[in-house]
Amino acid sequence: MDEILGQVLRDAVWERLDMLSELANHADAPSLLSVARSELPRLTEGWRSMLAAHEPDDRGNCRACSTRWRQQKAPCSVWRAAYEHLVAGGLAPQPAARHAVDEPLSVRSTSRVPAGAR
Ligand SMILES: [Zn+2]
Structure with a gap:
């Protein structure tokens, strides 16, 4: 059911x-x-x-994607998808306006990884 x-x-x-x-x-x-x-x-x-x-816990692991036996480091795939679709895609503000966005460094750095390398 x-x-x-x-x-x-x-x-x-x-x-x-x-x-x-x-x-x-x-x-x-x-x-x-x-x-x-x-x-x-x-x-x-x-x-x-x-x-x-999917916010990270105090150890930097995703609360939703981690289990007792397997920890998922943040940013998890949900955050990476959000960044890719909302920021790196068409909705992204132009780079000059980016300073106003409160963007975690760890999320920003993953966007430079080519999609095929993940
Ligand atoms: Zn997650």
């Missing part, structure tokens, strides 16, 4: 993402503005919530 519920949940999220991509690519400007105003805060809140769960 949990497996079915998990699949339903994942399908719903993929469908939502597909719908947002479809809107971004094909909606007219007024519709797009309306969707952006309603969905961007939800997306940023979702990222914040997810990233908060």
Whole structure:
């Protein structure tokens, strides 16, 4: 039952993402503005919530990805994906504006690692 519920949940999220991509690519400007105003805060809140769960503990390990037997050093894959998609990608502020961003050094340094090398 949990497996079915998990699949339903994942399908719903993929469908939502597909719908947002479809809107971004094909909606007219007024519709797009309306969707952006309603969905961007939800997306940023979702990222914040997810990233908060993956904050490092006092030993520098991800709280969510670490287990008792295997520690995951921060930044974990969730933080690296966030940096890659939100900062290194199209949403990134220009380098001149970067000084205002409170960006942990450890996150910044991983962005220079080519994707294939991770
Ligand atoms: Zn993590």
